[in-house]
Amino acid sequence: RKEVEQDPGPFNVPEGATVAFNCTYSNSASQSFFWYRQDCRKEPKLLMSVYSSGNEDGRFTAQLNRASQYISLLIRDSKLSDSATYLCVVNNNAGNMLTFGGGTRLMVKP
Amino acid sequence: GAVVSQHPSRVICKSGTSVKIECRSLDFQATTMFWYRQFPKKSLMLMATSNEGSKATYEQGVEKDKFLINHASLTLSTLTVTSAHPEDSSFYICSARPPGQGYNEQFFGPGTRLTVL
Numbered sequence: 001r002k003e004v005e006q007d008p009g010p011f012n013v014p015e016g017a018t019v020a021f022n023c024t025y026s027n028s029a030s031q032s033f034f035w036y037r038q039d040c041r042k043e044p045k046l047l048m049s050v051y052s053s054g055n056e057d058g059r060f061t062a063q064l065n066r067a068s069q070y071i072s073l074l075i076r077d078s079k080l081s082d083s084a085t086y087l088c089v090v091n092n093n094a095g096n097m098l099t100f101g102g103g104t105r106l107m108v109k110p
Numbered sequence: 111g112a113v114v115s116q117h118p119s120r121v122i123c124k125s126g127t128s129v130k131i132e133c134r135s136l137d138f139q140a141t142t143m144f145w146y147r148q149f150p151k152k153s154l155m156l157m158a159t160s161n162e163g164s165k166a167t168y169e170q171g172v173e174k175d176k177f178l179i180n181h182a183s184l185t186l187s188t189l190t191v192t193s194a195h196p197e198d199s200s201f202y203i204c205s206a207r208p209p210g211q212g213y214n215e216q217f218f219g220p221g222t223r224l225t226v227l
Contacts, residue, residue: 034215041201041221041223042220042221043203043218043219043220043221044154044203044218045218046215046216049215087153087154097144097156097159098144098156098205098216099156100153100154100155101153102152102153103153
């Protein structure tokens with residue numbers, strides 16, 4: 001079983017739609033959780049950290065369920081510019097080593 | 111946010127040659143940097159952790175004699191792909207986290223796309 005698993009997609013949605021991605025992780029001792037965004041042939045960039053209480057940043061909402069070991073990302077009112085691959089990332093130890101999921105590809109269409 | 115640069119951004123080389131990739135933290139000192147590799151349509155895989163002033167820590171399955179890492183200063187880590195072969199063609203990305211408690215994220219360099227002919 002992979003340490004961090006995501007549905008690779010692609011998710012094809014129209015502009016304005018709401019889309020949700022889930023991610024599961026296998027290490028119950030995982031400490032920190034993130035969603036990164038990666039555009040084609042570019043480096044990953046932090047979209048948002050994920051906190052136990054859930055957090056929201058504009059159109060983006062992240063949730064963490066430690067009991068079930070899954071993380072979610074909700075994107076409301078999708079824009080064309082949201083088209084990218086979304087990476088679920090887990091930090092398992094204080095050494096700041098990140099484990100990446102395989103990514104979920106989102107394509108927002110006009 | 112913090113800035114990490116990589117050089118070169120793209121390199122094409124013949125099989126058997128060695129290629130050096132530089133990773134620099136431009137506005138902070140990084141005692142630890144990380145090297146990742148990403149194959150097409152795959153996720154980033156951690157290759158090694160680069161430690162300033164000491165030996166790198168390699169992930170299982172990564173040959174330390176083939177992927178030489180040198181972290182000679184607090185702002186520079188280098189990855190040398192020795193005797194490169196076509197299967198080493200990939201996107202190599204480094205990352206670093208600024209020191210202190212204020213930063214929770216790692217900042218990534220723009221990546222180096224290596225093509226071995």
